[in-house]
Amino acid sequence: MAVERLGKTLGKNQVLRGISFQAQHGEIFGLLGPNGAGKTTTLRIICTLLSPDSGTVEVVGFDTRTAPEEVRRRIGVVTADIGVYPRLSARENIAYFAQLSEVPDRELRRRVDAVIERLDMGSFADQRAESLSSGQRQKVAIARAIIHDPQVLMFDEPTSNLDVLASREVREFMVESKGRGKCVIFSTHVMHDAERLCDRITILHEGRVVASGPTAEVRGNRRELEDAFLELVGVA
């Protein structure tokens, strides 16, 4: 994935001011920054929900402006907003997104069963989503994001509404995806998570990149990544 000189204004607010970074297969790439830094807007542009005012984004060789549907076929997105269809079961929720993501009918059942087993959802797969816990809903959200086996997985603050146990499962899933050769983009403001999981990071502040590189390199000789982050955004 290659993001080049991305600019975006929403209303009167210039959210992105020419940010650039690249992420590779088989790594967890951290997109860090305080609230309002532009992380979510960047992810929304990458996944074609928003158009950039300037700059380009290329995902697995496809430009988001000229081939948005090809890009969407190759990405899966998990956000903090774990909205699911309450009157559908977990299995029906997953199958719906599988069909919209063009999973062939002959493979549908096998794929849905496989993802339910992989995420250990068997005990609640046939319950209506309205009766599921937050952690279970987050698993449904992850399942629908990976059901079409995308090459790029984006996680936007995926653990912010979850308890300790569910958060750990999400983190383990990101590591597992990296092991499967996926390009994992992890947007967060939790420095501890970023330091543990990310191979490389980019720190955004007020729509600009203030640091970018391998996690250890950005941290430098400071005790924790959080110290480096606070220094870079001008709080320390």
Next chain:
Amino acid sequence: MGAAWIVYRKEMIEILRDRRTLIAIGLAALVTPIVLGVISQVATKTATQAYTIGYAGEIPTGLDILLRATNLKLVPAADPAAAAKQQVDIGVVFKSGEVDVYFDPSRQSAQIAETRLQTVLGQYDAAQAAAALRSKGIDPGILTPLQLVGHPLSSPVQAASNAFLSFFLPYILITMILTGGFSAAIDSTAGERERKTLESLLLTPAPRSRVLIGKIAAVTSISLIAAVAAIGSMFLALSQIALPGPPGSNHISLSPVAVPVMVWVALLIAVGFSSVTVALGTLAKSFRQGQAYVTPLYFITIFPASIILFIPDFNPNLAYYLIPILNAVLVLRDAIVHNAVEWPNLVVTTISLFATGALSWFAALRLFTREGLLTRS
């Protein structure tokens, strides 16, 4: 499988599992027969109810028999004018060669009693005049030199039935199509945004136009189901209500021509309404806001249906058939009352409703594809 069909199927499953929509359809099927039953009861009661006349003076010979035969009950009153304000329905003072009638026009019972009294007095006068002429050896026929002989070209019962249907059926059809799809339209748009599933849906490769078609088709289906439930129950209720007339033809029934016209018009209205309500729902951030946007639509659309009630003989030129909803009401009325299709009117109506639906669909698509759909939430 096409994206529109996938979305349609999922929306239908969700709608049919939604208690709000099922209750709306159930109520639609239940309310119509209840309303008709109440109307029938009230009409029967009004026609057979006895009214009271407070009278003073000497009742002309034989008039009391006529009055009792028409359910007008005579009670003596010291002051008929004062009694007519509250104690009795009308007050009458019989004088020599004169009858003074006192009644309050603001009371419906007084109006009905006064009309009955006028009819009875007319018959009494005619009978007295005829008896006087006969006693003098004169043919009473000279009082009516021109005999009026009516030849109704259609059954009066059927005409009354058609008049009733021409108002009630379009009203039920439009109301039920709108209210039947109301909840589903908002739930599939504003509800999707409120539940935070919209972003995930838009992240799939499915083109937004197909997603929208699926949603509009689902809302259209549920609107038509509600309309069919309401109209079906209406005819079921009407089959139980007998009108005066020979057995076999004393029930309200729909003319064969009106049925296909009604189906065609219902389909056009349902598609148009679904597109408009989906567009309005897309504008809203929450279910509650969606309700606030869509509710005024009910009053806007029900107004044209009411025109038929207030102006029963409203016969407009072709240009009026360009006005959506009013045209549907008029075309249905024509088919029901005249048992015939005015093709130019139907063609103009079709074009008008189709254009309205298409414009609403484009508006919904524009709203559904703009960035503000996500950034406003």
